[in-house]
Amino acid sequence: MSLHPQLDDLLELRHQARALGVAAHHLVNSTFTGLYASVFRGTGLDFDEVREYREGDDIRNMDWLVTARTNTPHLKVFREERQRSVILCIDTGPHMSFGTRGTFKSIQAARVAALIGWAASKQHDRVGGVLFGNPATGLRYFRATPGRRGLWQLLRALTEPIEQGDTDESQLMATLQHLDSGSGTGSLIFVIAPINQVTTGFERILGSLKQRHDVVLLPVDDPADRDLPSMGPVIFSNAAGELLEVDTDNEAGRKAFRDDWEQRREELLQMSYRLGVGLIPVSTNEDVHKSLVSGLRHYAGRH
Numbered sequence: 001m002s003l004h005p006q007l008d009d010l011l012e013l014r015h016q017a018r019a020l021g022v023a024a025h026h027l028v029n030s031t032f033t034g035l036y037a038s039v040f041r042g043t044g045l046d047f048d049e050v051r052e053y054r055e056g057d058d059i060r061n062m063d064w065l066v067t068a069r070t071n072t073p074h075l076k077v078f079r080e081e082r083q084r085s086v087i088l089c090i091d092t093g094p095h096m097s098f099g100t101r102g103t104f105k106s107i108q109a110a111r112v113a114a115l116i117g118w119a120a121s122k123q124h125d126r127v128g129g130v131l132f133g134n135p136a137t138g139l140r141y142f143r144a145t146p147g148r149r150g151l152w153q154l155l156r157a158l159t160e161p162i163e164q165g166d167t168d169e170s171q172l173m174a175t176l177q178h179l180d181s182g183s184g185t186g187s188l189i190f191v192i193a194p195i196n197q198v199t200t201g202f203e204r205i206l207g208s209l210k211q212r213h214d215v216v217l218l219p220v221d222d223p224a225d226r227d228l229p230s231m232g233p234v235i236f237s238n239a240a241g242e243l244l245e246v247d248t249d250n251e252a253g254r255k256a257f258r259d260d261w262e263q264r265r266e267e268l269l270q271m272s273y274r275l276g277v278g279l280i281p282v283s284t285n286e287d288v289h290k291s292l293v294s295g296l297r298h299y300a301g302r303h
Contacts, residue, residue: 093133
């Protein structure tokens with residue numbers, strides 16, 4: 001298993017073999033792209049005006065209310081929806097080099113970003129992003145650009161090995177605050193990170209961000225985050241170097257660990273409902289495409 005994302009893997013996510021042995025030239029995100037478009041792009045058209053019907057116009061766009069009121073055929077006119085900026089905010093901290101089943105969080109996060117990026121690119125959206133959490137590089141910004149240039153740069157950066165060091169959890173807040181204070185409105189922001197706690201100020205900054213943009217949280221989970229494996233006495237250390245011995249065979253302790261995780265996830269879920277923010281969890285031991293499709297369908301059902 002690779003320790004960090006591979007560029008070929010992220011590029012290959014544009015494709016999908018419908019069955020074993022079939023050449024991989026089918027769109028992997030065909031289903032996902034369709035859901036992305038229906039949830040975040042609507043029809044892809046903005047209403048412009050109502051005018052009188054002209055010979056050759058598409059009668060499917062007839063405005064029957066205006067026609068009935070004026071007794072003259074009128075038509076709704078649409079213009080192509082403007083390109084939207086899609087911002088992928090991805091945690092690249094040392095804690096992302098973790099995974100007990102399936103793959104590492106860093107690899108799953110990169111795959112999520114790639115799938116969303118390819119779907120957005122297919123819809124002709126501008127794609128950019130922010131990488132945060134890496135103690136060696138700090139925040140790295142990639143301007144949203146039309147075409148695939150911005151997405152390529154972002155995906156290439158995601159394949160760089162993660163530097164070891166202390167996790168800087170404040171960078172997520174700094175990233176969101178930067179986006180909130182930035183100019184412009186109407187972006188679609190995806191936050192891809194191992195989020196499972198409503199920390200001080202998190203709801204406030206998300207609420208402020210949601211007023212001007214659409215925001216979707218994608219917590220990256222591993223089964224061991226929720227269910228502590230039974231491994232006997234284990235010594236854990238935190239970023240400060242403090243040590244703690246835990247008997248992972250203790251059933252009561254494992255239940256308390258699981259209950260705490262579930263309570264924090266419920267708090268995150270309730271916060272997302274209050275703010276109207278999307279929440280689509282993905283796990284290291286699940287197929288990322290299926291997780292996103294399932295999550296988008298659930299998200300669409302709420303709206």
